[in-house]
Amino acid sequence: MEGDVVEYRIDRQSGIPAYVQIVRQTEQALRMGVLRVGDKLPTAREVVAATAINPNTVFRAYRDLEQAGLVTSRRGLGTFVTRSLARPGAEDDSPLRADLAAWVERARAAGLERDDVLALVTAALDASDEEHTAQKQRPQHKQEQQEQQEQQQQQQEDA
Amino acid sequence: MTGPDEPAALSATGLGFRYRARGGWALRDCGFTVPRGRITALVGRNGAGKSTLLHLAGGLLRPAEGEIRALDSVPGTASARSRVALVTQDKPLYPRFTVADTLRMGARLNSRWDPAVPERVVREGGIAPGARVGELSPGQRTRVALALALGKRPELLLLDEPLADLDPVVRGEVMATLMTEAAERELSIVLSSHVLPELEETCDWVLLLRDGRVGLSEDTGTLREDHLLVTGHADGAAALAGHDVVHRRTHGRQLTALLRPRGPLDGDWHVTHPGLEEILLGHLRGAEALAGDLKEAA
Numbered sequence: 001m002e003g004d005v006v007e008y009r010i011d012r013q014s015g016i017p018a019y020v021q022i023v024r025q026t027e028q029a030l031r032m033g034v035l036r037v038g039d040k041l042p043t044a045r046e047v048v049a050a051t052a053i054n055p056n057t058v059f060r061a062y063r064d065l066e067q068a069g070l071v072t073s074r075r076g077l078g079t080f081v082t083r084s085l086a087r088p089g090a091e092d093d094s095p096l097r098a099d100l101a102a103w104v105e106r107a108r109a110a111g112l113e114r115d116d117v118l119a120l121v122t123a124a125l126d127a128s129d130e131e132h133t134a135q136k137q138r139p140q141h142k143q144e145q146q147e148q149q150e151q152q153q154q155q156q157e158d159a
Numbered sequence: 160m161t162g163p164d165e166p167a168a169l170s171a172t173g174l175g176f177r178y179r180a181r182g183g184w185a186l187r188d189c190g191f192t193v194p195r196g197r198i199t200a201l202v203g204r205n206g207a208g209k210s211t212l213l214h215l216a217g218g219l220l221r222p223a224e225g226e227i228r229a230l231d232s233v234p235g236t237a238s239a240r241s242r243v244a245l246v247t248q249d250k251p252l253y254p255r256f257t258v259a260d261t262l263r264m265g266a267r268l269n270s271r272w273d274p275a276v277p278e279r280v281v282r283e284g285g286i287a288p289g290a291r292v293g294e295l296s297p298g299q300r301t302r303v304a305l306a307l308a309l310g311k312r313p314e315l316l317l318l319d320e321p322l323a324d325l326d327p328v329v330r331g332e333v334m335a336t337l338m339t340e341a342a343e344r345e346l347s348i349v350l351s352s353h354v355l356p357e358l359e360e361t362c363d364w365v366l367l368l369r370d371g372r373v374g375l376s377e378d379t380g381t382l383r384e385d386h387l388l389v390t391g392h393a394d395g396a397a398a399l400a401g402h403d404v405v406h407r408r409t410h411g412r413q414l415t416a417l418l419r420p421r422g423p424l425d426g427d428w429h430v431t432h433p434g435l436e437e438i439l440l441g442h443l444r445g446a447e448a449l450a451g452d453l454k455e456a457a
Contacts, residue, residue: 010360012356012359012360015432015434017380017383018360044342045339045342045343048335048338048339048341048342049335049338049339050335051335051360052331052332052334052335052338052360052361053338053360053361054198054338054341054360054361054362054363055338055341055342056196056198056363057360057363058342
């Protein structure tokens with residue numbers, strides 16, 4: 001598979017560093033199954049030609065992904081996916097996704113706009129996070145959200 | 160990585176320059192080291208000395224005092240000339256030459272000429288090789304000037320306001336061309352620009368000039384990590400003493416300040432991490448506010 005599986009979009013107004021955006025978009029693609037084990041990530045040249053960001057930014061993002069054990073770089077060949085983040089629940093034909101699609105239809109029928117839906121989902125996630133935090137009785141940290149996500153994924157796997 | 164013994168793309172000590180006709184110093188007491196492999200934004204307000212610095216780095220001017228080194232060589236010497244390319248604001252091209260003639264001239268004048276890169280840069284801009292340079296749009300002329308500079312296969316590329324006169328689409332394309340070159344081989348770039356948003360994700364080093372002196376010479380990541388934008392009640396201003404306040408503004412009861420904290424911040428502040436553009440604006444404005452204070456004091 002050539003490096004045309006994903007395309008990165010860099011939002012310069014977001015205030016999120018470009019390397020973080022690349023890492024997050026890669027992780028999301030891995031979670032959604034858009035990227036699979038063996039796929040080649042776009043080369044730094046391809047990313048840079050499409051987004052006009054600093055090539056060192058791409059190298060840094062790929063290094064972070066490599067340290068996380070998600071990809072490996074093979075000298076002269078490129079950067080390849082070594083581990084998938086796809087959860088059984090996140091695939092196109094999963095029951096969770098079908099439930100969500102049906103719910104979105106109901107929300108639309110009730111007259112909710114895209115932003116209303118996103119706000120509802122965010123609020124529900126926040127409430128769930130808070131509940132988990134309260135259970136753990138731990139102080140709030142920056143990395144907490146990410147850890148919680150990982151915990152939730154772990155719980156899903158265990159279930 | 161940025162130690163004093165590392166090879167530098169551009170460095171200066173005690174650098175000063177004055178234009179005879181204008182009298183005052185255009186640059187004074189400038190000392191900095193820009194590491195190699197960086198894409199450096201040279202920023203400053205009009206008249207801060209950006210063009211003068213690039214002309215000195217390219218060997219078109221000689222320092223009045225102190226010294227400047229490009230790739231550790233004296234600008235203008237054979238060793239520097241073959242490895243450094245400078246595109247000045249006026250982009251000196253022969254208007255009656257065709258684009259193809261211009262590139263042929265580049266090949267004649269440079270022993271290290273690589274025809275592939277300039278041809279691609281011109282082709283990607285949709286420029287016909289037979290078009291006369293004098294009939295090109297500003298964006299196309301910038302492309303041809305860049306093509307000529309990149310054909311030299313420089314190790315250091317100096318660009319004076321390459322984005323001026325370009326529409327947003329062409330600006331993006333030109334930056335993409337530059338970043339692609341930097342991705343493919345060891346290339347340091349120093350570019351002056353007023354278009355701060357374009358620099359946000361392209362430059363990883365900042366050289367900021369203020370009234371002919373160096374205000375900042377730092378890694379952009381460090382700048383982002385070190386600066387905070389705080390908003391709070393103006394009565395709490397005393398809590399900011401002891402921190403490096405770059406710029407502050409009071410509006411009614413509200414105080415907004417850009418600062419580099421030295422230790423924990425006391426008081427009730429809403430704290431955010433500013434983007435690069437906001438940090439640079441703060442440093443550019445900071446000088447002005449300071450000048451205003453001095454005037455009031457006088």
